Every structure is written in C-alpha cells, then in structure tokens.
Amino acid sequence: MPQSPAIEATGLAKSYGNVRVLDGIDLRVERGAVFALLGPNGAGKTTTVRILATLTTADSGHARVAGHDIVADRARVRRAISLTGQFAAVDEKQTGEENLRMMARLSGLSRAAARRRAAELLDRFDLTDAGRRRTGTYSGGMRRRLDLAAGLVGDPEVVFLDEPTSGLDPRSRQELWQVVRDLSTRGATVFLTTQYLEEADRLADRIAVVDGGRVVAEGTADELKARVAGHRLDLVLNDTAAYWRLESHAIHRSPETLTLGLPTDGTAAHVRALLDEVDPERRDVARFSVQRATLDDVFLSLTEKEPAHV
Amino acid sequence: MSDVLTPALTMAGRSIRLSRRNIDAVITSMMLPLMLMLVFIYFFGGAINTGTKYVTYVIPGILILCAAFGASSTAVSVSEDMKGGIIDRFRSLDVGGTAILAGHVAASTVRNLFSTTLVLGVGLLIGFRPAASPLGWLAAAGILLAFLLAISWLSAAVGLLAKTPEAAAGFTFFMMFLPYPSSAFVPIHTMPSWLHGFADHQPVTPLIESLRGLLLGHPVGTAPWTALAWCGGILAVAIALSGVFFRVRTA
Numbered sequence: 265m266p267q268s269p270a271i272e273a274t275g276l277a278k279s280y281g282n283v284r285v286l287d288g289i290d291l292r293v294e295r296g297a298v299f300a301l302l303g304p305n306g307a308g309k310t311t312t313v314r315i316l317a318t319l320t321t322a323d324s325g326h327a328r329v330a331g332h333d334i335v336a337d338r339a340r341v342r343r344a345i346s347l348t349g350q351f352a353a354v355d356e357k358q359t360g361e362e363n364l365r366m367m368a369r370l371s372g373l374s375r376a377a378a379r380r381r382a383a384e385l386l387d388r389f390d391l392t393d394a395g396r397r398r399t400g401t402y403s404g405g406m407r408r409r410l411d412l413a414a415g416l417v418g419d420p421e422v423v424f425l426d427e428p429t430s431g432l433d434p435r436s437r438q439e440l441w442q443v444v445r446d447l448s449t450r451g452a453t454v455f456l457t458t459q460y461l462e463e464a465d466r467l468a469d470r471i472a473v474v475d476g477g478r479v480v481a482e483g484t485a486d487e488l489k490a491r492v493a494g495h496r497l498d499l500v501l502n503d504t505a506a507y508w509r510l511e512s513h514a515i516h517r518s519p520e521t522l523t524l525g526l527p528t529d530g531t532a533a534h535v536r537a538l539l540d541e542v543d544p545e546r547r548d549v550a551r552f553s554v555q556r557a558t559l560d561d562v563f564l565s566l567t568e569k570e571p572a573h574v
Numbered sequence: 575m576s577d578v579l580t581p582a583l584t585m586a587g588r589s590i591r592l593s594r595r596n597i598d599a600v601i602t603s604m605m606l607p608l609m610l611m612l613v614f615i616y617f618f619g620g621a622i623n624t625g626t627k628y629v630t631y632v633i634p635g636i637l638i639l640c641a642a643f644g645a646s647s648t649a650v651s652v653s654e655d656m657k658g659g660i661i662d663r664f665r666s667l668d669v670g671g672t673a674i675l676a677g678h679v680a681a682s683t684v685r686n687l688f689s690t691t692l693v694l695g696v697g698l699l700i701g702f703r704p705a706a707s708p709l710g711w712l713a714a715a716g717i718l719l720a721f722l723l724a725i726s727w728l729s730a731a732v733g734l735l736a737k738t739p740e741a742a743a744g745f746t747f748f749m750m751f752l753p754y755p756s757s758a759f760v761p762i763h764t765m766p767s768w769l770h771g772f773a774d775h776q777p778v779t780p781l782i783e784s785l786r787g788l789l790l791g792h793p794v795g796t797a798p799w800t801a802l803a804w805c806g807g808i809l810a811v812a813i814a815l816s817g818v819f820f821r822v823r824t825a
Contacts, residue, residue: 317666320825342668351659355588357595369584370667398595414663 268331270295270422270453271316276325277477278311285311287477288325293470295421298444298454300468302461308477309457310350313426316455317347330421346415347424352407353414356400360391360410363399364417371418378417385413389443405436412443423447425456429463441466465489473566480566495530496555497538498523506548513542530554581669585677586684589651593685603647604689606750607640608696614759615700622760633697634785635758638778639750640693641718644686645725646749648678652733653742656823671820672813675730682726683719690718705791714788717798720805721781725749727812734819753778757786777804 271293278286286308293299301309314320316329318338327334330344354363361382368378386395389409399407408428415423425444429437444467447454458464464471465485472482481488496515501507501522511517516525526542528534535554543549593600611632619628652675655661664674694702706714729745736742755769756762756778762770773779780800787794 314662319662319665339668342666345666347662347666349659349662353659353663355592355660357592358588362591366584366588367663367667370581370664370669372580415666418667 267295268328269293270297271299271327271329271455273312273316273327274325276312276315276322276327278308278315278320278323285477286315286322289474289477289479291327291472291479293453293455295453296448296451297469298448298456298467300464300471301455301457301474302459302464302471303457303474304459307474309474310426312474313347313349313424313455313457317345317424318342319347343418344420345422345424346418346420347426348412348415348428349426350430352411354399354407354410357398359396359398360386360402361395363410363414367414368417373417381417385416388446389413403436405432405439408432408436408440409443412440416447420452422453422455425454427457427459430459437463475566494556495528496525497528497535498525498553498555499542499549500551501548502550503548506543510542510548525555528554530556578673581673582676582680585664585669585674586680587677589677589681590684592651593681599647600685600689603644603685604640604692607636607643607689607693610639611636611693611697612700618759624761627701629697629701630703630790631786632759633694633702634789635753635756635782636693636697637690637718637785638721638758638782639753640690641686641722642725642749642752642778643746644689645682645722646729646732646746648682648726648729649733649736649742649745650739651682652678652730653736653739656734657739661824665824671817671824675727675734675816675820678730678733679723679726682729683722686722686726687719704789706789707791710788710791713798714785717781717784717788717801717805720802720809724805724808724812727816728808731812731816731819734816734823752776753782756782758782777801777808780804 269292273291276286276289289312303309315322318334318341329341332340334341364382364385365378368381386392429440472479507522510524514524515527528538614632615629622628624631732745733742755773762773780797784794784798784801
C-alpha cells in the first residue's frame with residue numbers, strides 16, 4: 265500500500281462572524297517534505313495551521329494529517345504532530361530543562377525517559393549551558409529554539425511551525441533555518457507559514473501562496489519565481505490616456521502620479537524589451553525606474569489572476 | 575488510569591513550581607489575611623462584643639477569608655495560561671482541559687493549606703486557644719480542604735471566562751469580601767435586618783460556624799453538613815462550567 269501523504273486537505277473553510285477567513289483551502293504535502301504556506305497578514309495562514317493541528321475546527325472541508333482524520337481521529341493526530349506557534353509556549357519561570365521535561369512527561373514518557381529526552385534536545389539545540397537557567401533570561405533566538413525543542417519531545421512525524429522566524433534578528437533566523445533543515449533531514453515533514461518570500465525560498469520544497477483565505481498559487485520556489493518576476497519596472501507616463509491603456513498590465517498602480525509598475529526580471533535586456541513593448545512609439549513613458557519587487561507585488565500579481573496551480 | 579493521572583500530576587507539579595517562583599504573589603496572599611487579622615483583633619476587636627474574647631471569635635472567619643482570597647488567585651493563573659501560547663502546546667500534546675485545571679486546583683490547594691496553617695500559627699501566638707478534639711481538628715481540616723477545592727475550581731472557571739488576568743484578579747476581591755456579610759467578623763444579629771437573609775444563608779456562614787464550633791469544641795449541629803453540601807455543589811457546578819468554558823474558549 266502506498267503511504268498516504270503527510271497532509272491532505274480539501275475545501276477547508278472557516279468564518280469568524282461575518283469574516284470569511286478560509287475560503288476553501290486545498291493542500292497536499294508529501295511525507296518528509298518541507299512545505300511553506302506563504303501569505304500576508306490575515307491571509308488565513310494561522311487559521312489553516314490551527315485547523316490542521318486540531319486546535320480549531322473548520323466549518324467545512326476535510327483533512328488528514330499523518331494519515332488520520334483531524335476530526336474523527338483527533339487524539340491520533342495530536343500524537344503525531346507538534347505545533348510551534350507565534351507566541352512562545354514555554355514557562356518563563358521554569359528553566360529550559362524543566363520545560364522540556366514537563367512536555368516530555370505530558371507526551372507520555374516516563375520520568376527517566378523524559379530526563380534523557382530533555383538532555384538530548386538541549387544538546388541538539390545548543391542550549392545545554394542555558395538549560396539550568398529560567399527561560400525568562402533567554403534571548404529571543406534561544407527561546408524560539410527551546411520552543412521548537414519543546415515541540416519535538418514526542419518525536420512528531422509532522423511539525424507545524426507558525427511564522428517561526430518572525431521577530432528574530434538575522435543571525436537567529438539563520439540558526440532557525442538550519443534547525444528546520446535538520447528536522448527535514450531526520451525525516452520529519454515540516455509545514456511552516458511565513459510572510460517572507462526569501463524564507464520560503466530557502467527552506468521549502470513546495471510553496472503555497474495564500475491570500476484572502478484561498479490558495480492562489482502553488483509550486484516549487486522556481487516555478488513560482490518564474491511566475492512572479494523579481495523586480496518591478498515603474499513607469500511614469502505622460503498622460504492619462506497612456507496610463508489607462510497600459511493599466512491592465514500593471515502589478516502596481518498610482519493614478520495620481522500616473523505611475524504603473526510592471527513585472528520584470530530586472531535584466532537590461534528584459535527592461536529594454538518591455539519598454540519597447542509598452543511604448544513602441546517612444547511617446548508615452550516620461551521616466552522609468554527599476555525596483556526590487558516587494559512581497560506586495562508578488563501577491564498583487566498572483567491575486568490578479570484566476571487561482572491556478574503551476 | 576495513569577493516562578489521566580500523569581498529566582494532572584505533571585500539571586500540578588508545574589503550578590506548584592511556578593507558585594514557588596512567584597514568591598511575591600504568595601507573600602501578598604499570606605500577608606493580606608494576616609494584616610486583616612491584626613486589624614480586626616487590635617483595632618476593631620475592642621469595640622465588638624461577641625460574648626467571647628474577640629480573637630477567639632474571629633480566627634475561624636480569618637481562616638475562611640484567607641482560604642477564599644488565596645484560592646481565588648487561581649483565576650489569575652488560569653487566565654494567564656489561556657492568554658499565552660502554552661495552552662495550545664498543552665492541547666497539541668493532547669492534555670485535556672480537566673488535567674490542566676486540576677493541576678492549577680491542586681497547586682492552589684497545597685499553597686493555601688500552607689497559608690492557612692501560617693495564619694492559624696500566628697493566631698495561636700496572639701491568643702487563639704482552640705479546644706478541639708483530634709476528631710474536631712480533622713473535621714475542621716476536612717471542611718477547609720473542601721472549601722479550598724470548591725473555590726479553587728470555581729476560580730479556574732472564572733479564569734477561563736476572564737479576557738485578561740487583570741479582569742480575573744477582580745474575582746479575588748469578590749471572594750475576599752464575601753466573608754464580611756456573614757458571621758465571620760461580627761454576629762449576624764447585629765447587622766441590619768434586611769441583610770440577615772443573605773448573611774444567614776450564604777455559603778460562608780455555615781463554613782465559619784462549623785470551623786468555629788469544631789475548633790472551640792462547641793456543638794455544631796448540622797452546620798458542617800450544610801457547609802459540605804455547599805462545597806460539593808459549588809465544586810460540581812464549577813467543574814461543569816469550566817468544561818464548557820474551556821471548550822468555548824479554545825474553539
């Protein structure tokens with residue numbers, strides 16, 4: 265029998281009051297993969313993770329995690345997963361070691377096994393020296409590592425990381441990326457959410473871009489990059505007629521300043537070609553500049569189109 | 575069995591450790607009843623005629639006040655847990671709401687057995703002379719324990735309901751004032767008559783009457799049974815409510 269995927273979700277929907285947070289999310293994550301859910305604030309990333317981790321129930325839709333139904337087999341799912349959320353889930357007044365031992369006991373290990381597991385994890389996350397200190401004294405990066413370690417006491421098959429690097433300095437972010445790669449090397453499936461294109465690019469085998477509660481694109485980092493150019497060519501136009509003629513091609517618009525942004529890869533050849541294409545008579549464009557595309561541009565260019573799978 | 579017990583005991587161990595490291599709060603919860611005891615005995619006591627030495631009259635009431643105030647702080651610690659990310663971690667480890675709350679309640683009970691013992695100790699130093707039989711001591715301890723459990727669990731339910739720890743702290747004030755309109759500090763017949771109905775029938779009065787009778791070796795009548803019935807009722811309602819609140823809060 266072929267192994268079922270680590271995560272399989274169809275049509276997940278969730279509303280809070282009148283706000284439709286998830287509007288039919290479909291996902292499929294193979295075992296052992298690193299999967300990134302990329303999207304802006306409010307796109308529904310956290311809600312998706314909470315539903316898959318059985319902490320929130322969906323209004324409709326189905327999902328299986330580690331082969332178990334998230335509603336009917338909730339306890340089995342919980343035994344197979346871990347979730348590290350945006351807020352530190354460790355006690356500041358306990359030491360790192362006490363936190364880990366407590367989590368290990370709660371995950372069903374004996375006293376002795378919990379002690380061993382805590383020592384192992386402290387060592388693996390480079391926290392052995394800090395293990396006897398209260399976590400209130402830890403730096404942001406250390407706390408995040410401990411938080412992650414606390415999620416791993418039960419050796420989960422599927423690890424959910426909700427914005428694991430938000431608020432971390434660059435060095436701590438690098439360290440955390442390494443941790444995620446190690447997890448994947450050890451065979452765990454990692455499902456992470458992020459607002460950072462770069463993070464998804466560095467870590468994930470596959471990326472799903474979510475916006476407004478829907479998956480608007482899905483694919484490998486390269487596939488997505490091919491769709492979303494890395495730069496933006498901003499054109500200041502001479503008149504409104506030209507502005508409205510070109511408006512539909514734009515991923516960035518500013519009618520007050522008659523400025524439109526078009527996607528480009530930023531190479532001289534492409535910029536030249538693009539200028540020739542939009543303004544063959546060389547009359548309409550007054551000035552231009554090339555910007556590095558922001559995540560906003562990525563989302564705009566993706567959400568402008570019909571949802572599609574690459 | 576151990577599936578239920580291990581998480582609850584682990585959670586209790588955690589709560590006790592956290593209380594030990596939050597020594598400021600523990601000291602406050604002990605100092606307040608102690609100060610009130612001294613205020614009542616030395617400032618007001620001379621003017622209050624209860625037919626006995628005032629220290630003898632008031633100590634059982636102070637014990638209940640101390641227990642009510644201390645146990646109600648459970649609301650704050652539960653509310654703090656609910657606010658942070660740790661509750662999700664516990665839930666994703668499949669630790670149930672009952673085990674989480676039972677941990678808080680157990681820790682609160684242990685903490686408050688210490689603080690009531692301290693209050694009793696100081697009471698003995700300043701002239702409280704109980705005349706209880708060993709059985710009377712045991713019964714008094716049992717009633718106090720039942721009260722601690724009931725109020726701790728009720729506070730846990732309030733902690734689930736409160737949006738912030740600050741709001742949860744309001745409950746400690748309510749609990750601290752509940753002993754005033756009872757026979758804790760002055761005999762009820764000295765209060766205005768419209769208060770008698772409430773003061774005679776609120777749960778704190780039979781508790782205090784039981785403690786007072788048991789500790790002083792007086793006949794207690796049915797007061798201990800009324801007190802235990804109140805505690806049992808509060809506990810049952812609190813457990814049921816907290817189950818509902820936990821599900822609503824974590825939905």
